[in-house]
Amino acid sequence: MEQEKTAINSPLKSDPVTWVEKYADYLYRFAFSRLRDEEIARDLVQDTFLAALQQVSRFEGKSSEKTWLTGILKNKVADFYRRQASKGITTIRTAETEQQNFFDADNGHWNTQHYPKAFGLDENNPLLLKELGGILNTCLKKLPALWFSVFSMKHMDDLASEKICMELKLTDANFWVIMHRTKLNLRACLQKHWN
16 A cells, blocks of 8 residues: 555655546546547546556656546547447448539549539638638538548547557448448538538
């Protein structure tokens, strides 16, 4: 017991007593930005604190507490993505069906109503950028869970394609099909709701 107290109070070690006050808001924002669900984000932050508490004796101080806790949370989010990848087949089929009319079956070109349009975005207008960000978040929420997982791991977490395939147990071809379909859906949703 005395050894544990010394480890916790050491300036190079982690102090669990201060975690919630120092890091809960940051970890929650991190989780929510990747999961789109307040309740799940809160649960994963709690799971992160619990896992860290169970492993506090292994914290060597080679990184900051925040970095260490964020690493644990990233693993919790990846675990959640894996669980979601095995679900949601019906949602994916619905989204795929909606895309079937994007292209002409005879020549493979865009159908007139789905042809990409310019967004006309003025990058110097922060109000327009904020509005577009809100619409993008709404469009992201409509994606099937697996598609969102793949997209966010690639473009938010900046993970390599190979690592995403390994984490979610996807083939390389399946990964690229999901990315393509996700981008098609996001583009169609943005065009529908922007201006």
